[in-house]
Each structure stands twice: as structure tokens, then as C-alpha cells.
Amino acid sequence: xxxxxxxxxxxxxxxxxxxxxxxxxxxxxxxxxxxxxxxxxxxxxxxxxxxxxxxxxxxxxxxxxxxxxxxxxxxxxxxxxxxxxxxxxxxxxxxxxxxxxxxxxxxxxxxxxxxxxxxxxxxxxxxxxxxxxxxxxxxxxxxxxxxxxxxxxxxxxxxxxxxxxxxxxxxxxxxxxxxxxxxxxxxxxxxxxxxxxxxxxxxxxxxxxxxxxxxxxxxxxxxxxxxxxxxxxxxxxxxxxxxxxxxxxxxxxxxxxxxxxxxxxxxxxxxxxxxxxxxxxxxxxxxxxxxxxxxxxxxxxxxxxxxxxxxxxxxxxxxxxxxxxxxxxxxxxxxxxxxx
Ligand code: SF4
Numbered sequence: 001x002x003x004x005x006x007x008x009x010x011x012x013x014x015x016x017x018x019x020x021x022x023x024x025x026x027x028x029x030x031x032x033x034x035x036x037x038x039x040x041x042x043x044x045x046x047x048x049x050x051x052x053x054x055x056x057x058x059x060x061x062x063x064x065x066x067x068x069x070x071x072x073x074x075x076x077x078x079x080x081x082x083x084x085x086x087x088x089x090x091x092x093x094x095x096x097x098x099x100x101x102x103x104x105x106x107x108x109x110x111x112x113x114x115x116x117x118x119x120x121x122x123x124x125x126x127x128x129x130x131x132x133x134x135x136x137x138x139x140x141x142x143x144x145x146x147x148x149x150x151x152x153x154x155x156x157x158x159x160x161x162x163x164x165x166x167x168x169x170x171x172x173x174x175x176x177x178x179x180x181x182x183x184x185x186x187x188x189x190x191x192x193x194x195x196x197x198x199x200x201x202x203x204x205x206x207x208x209x210x211x212x213x214x215x216x217x218x219x220x221x222x223x224x225x226x227x228x229x230x231x232x233x234x235x236x237x238x239x240x241x242x243x244x245x246x247x248x249x250x251x252x253x254x255x256x257x258x259x260x261x262x263x264x265x266x267x268x269x270x271x272x273x274x275x276x277x278x279x280x281x282x283x284x285x286x287x288x289x290x291x292x293x294x295x296x297x298x299x300x301x302x303x304x305x306x307x308x309x310x311x312x313x314x315x316x317x318x319x320x321x322x323x324x325x326x327x328x329x330x331x332x333x334x335x336x337x338x339x340x
Contacts, residue, residue, distance in 0.1 A: 074217055185220050187228070222254065
């Protein structure tokens with residue numbers, strides 16, 4: 001097997017007939033023949049055993065503002081050491097990181113980096129969290145679990161940025177290790193997921209509910225793509241779904257720009273973004289933020305008294321008057337994580 005130095009026995013799989021294995025990490029539940037990879041292209045059946053080929057092998061490591069994940073209600077103004085590997089269980093036609101997420105099998109690249117080295121990098125750069133991001137972290141689940149355990153031992157939080165296609169078994173493993181998640185709710189139509197992502201809607205909705213019930217701090221992101229998921233009806237359905245779980249879950253509406261296999265589409269009009277934000281608020285969501293628009297300024301106001309609490313210019317926090325997570329005027333507790 002190639003990449004011997006990176007292989008690591010996977011979690012959440014079982015043997016099936018003729019040396020095949022069944023991977024239960026994500027809702028594809030791939031049955032993988034000996035010598036082959038799952039759909040994500042980085043989990044390989046070698047002689048009847050499932051391995052991760054990207055364990056301690058990140059392809060991207062950056063120190064980012066946590067607002068860039070995006071997470072607006074988790075340690076505002078702090079830095080997150082952000083890591084991702086090759087591979088993904090989705091094949092989104094609009095992926096902004098397709099150059100790494102769509103690498104498969106022998107095309108995998110990266111830099112051997114131990115969990116310990118990552119922790120040292122995070123601490124040296126004054127990061128308060130580690131973010132598993134860029135590609136879908138379930139495909140490097142074992143690396144996430146070990147890094148997250150070590151991060152907690154050093155007082156750091158763990159951030160998981162996901163397409164939400166995890167199984168219930170994976171969510172169980174993440175409970176207690178992951179402090180906050182941003183889950184993409186890319187659309188409210190199964191067709192969209194099938195046609196553009198090689199995914200399905202229902203498992204994503206289930207993951208969102210499970211993560212919330214597990215007490216993981218949750219924010220949702222929707223990339224609004226002209227002509228694909230931007231009808232008022234669909235925007236309203238997404239907002240209603242989020243509000244049905246908790247009106248205080250932050251919702252990030254992100255502006256689309258042509259990329260990857262959607263080069264001929266147009267950027268989302270700013271007026272459409274503002275209209276979507278208005279729909280989110282009409283449906284009762286307390287925090288609806290816009291991303292990727294010029295001169296964006298996103299403010300979090302107290303849902304009870306309306307006082308402006310946190311003001312952000314793009315990814316920079318220019319004001320934060322929260323006191324221990326509460327509004328200083330009326331004492332209302334703002335949903336989120338505001339201390340390490
Ligand atoms: S994580 Fe990869 S191998 Fe496992 S079920 Fe998902 S796509 Fe298949």
C-alpha cells in the first residue's frame with residue numbers, strides 16, 4: 001500500500017463478505033472492495049481492514065480569525081488553528097476548496113504533521129481553538145478525534161465545519177470532543193444535493209438536530225446560488241427549519257461567486273442576499289448574518305433589549321461589550337461560547 005507512513009486504522013467500519021468493508025462514518029455508508037477507496041477517496045480497504053490515508057497528513061494549516069469559519073458566537077475575535085486534508089464525501093460543483101477536497105487515492109498530497117506538532121503550532125500562535133475545516137472533517141475522523149482530545153487537554157476548544165453528512169455513530173464519537181459546529185445547509189431540496197453535491201438532504205437535517213440535542217454550539221451556513229437555491233420559498237423553508245430547532249441558532253447567508261464547475265453562473269446579487277436576511281428575520285431567527293459582500297458589517301444585538309453587543313467589519317471584531325456572555329444592559333444571556 002502506498003503512503004505507508006500515513007495509514008492509520010479507521011474507526012466505525014465492519015467486515016462484510018469477501019474481504020469487503022462497510023464504512024459507517026458518513027451517510028454514504030460505502031461498501032469498499034479490497035484495494036479500493038470509499039467515495040471520499042481517502043479511506044482505503046487494505047486486506048480487509050479500513051484505513052485512513054490522511055491521518056496526521058494535513059494539506060492545509062492556517063491561523064484564521066474564528067469569524068472566517070464562520071462562527072460569530074464562539075470566542076469572538078479569537079484565532080483558530082485551521083486544518084484540512086485531501087478528500088471529501090461530497091463533490092459540490094461550487095466547492096471553493098475543490099483543489100484539495102477533490103483529490104482522490106494516489107493523488108493525495110499533504111505534509112506529515114503530528115497531533116503534537118499541531119498543538120504546539122496552535123499554542124505558539126495564541127489560538128484558542130482548533131478548527132477542522134476546508135474539506136469535510138468526517139473523512140479524517142480519526143485525526144479529528146485524537147487532535148480534539150489533545151486540544152482539550154491543553155485548554156483549547158474544537159470547531160468542526162461540516163456538510164452535515166455524518167452518521168449518528170460519528171456524532172456519538174464527536175460528542176464531548178467538539179465544542180462548536182458550523183454545518184452547511186446548502187439547500188432545502190434533495191434534488192440540489194443529488195445533482196450538485198452527490199449527497200442527500202435528510203441526513204444533513206438529522207445531523208443538525210442531533211448536534212443541537214448533543215449540546216454542541218451550532219451555527220448554520222447557506223451559500224445562496226442564483227437559480228439553484230435562492231427562491232423566496234426555499235429560503236423561507238430553510239429559515240423555518242432552523243427556527244423550529246432554536247430561533248437563536250445563528251444563520252450565515254453567504255454570497256456565491258463563480259468557481260470550479262459553476263464558472264458560468266453569476267454572483268449572488270447583494271439585493272437578493274438582503275432579501276434572504278429579511279426572510280430569515282421574518283421567520284423569527286434572531287441572528288442572520290451576511291457573508292462575502294462588500295463592506296460587510298455584521299452586528300449581534302440583544303434579542304431582548306436591542307442593544308448592539310458585537311460589531312464586526314468582515315472578519316474583524318470592532319466592538320464587543322458582552323459581559324460574561326450577557327447583555328450589559330438587561331442581562332440577557334446570548335447563545336454561544338464566550339469564554340475558554
Ligand atoms: S467517510 Fe468516505 S468511505 Fe466512509 S462512508 Fe463516507 S465517503 Fe464512504
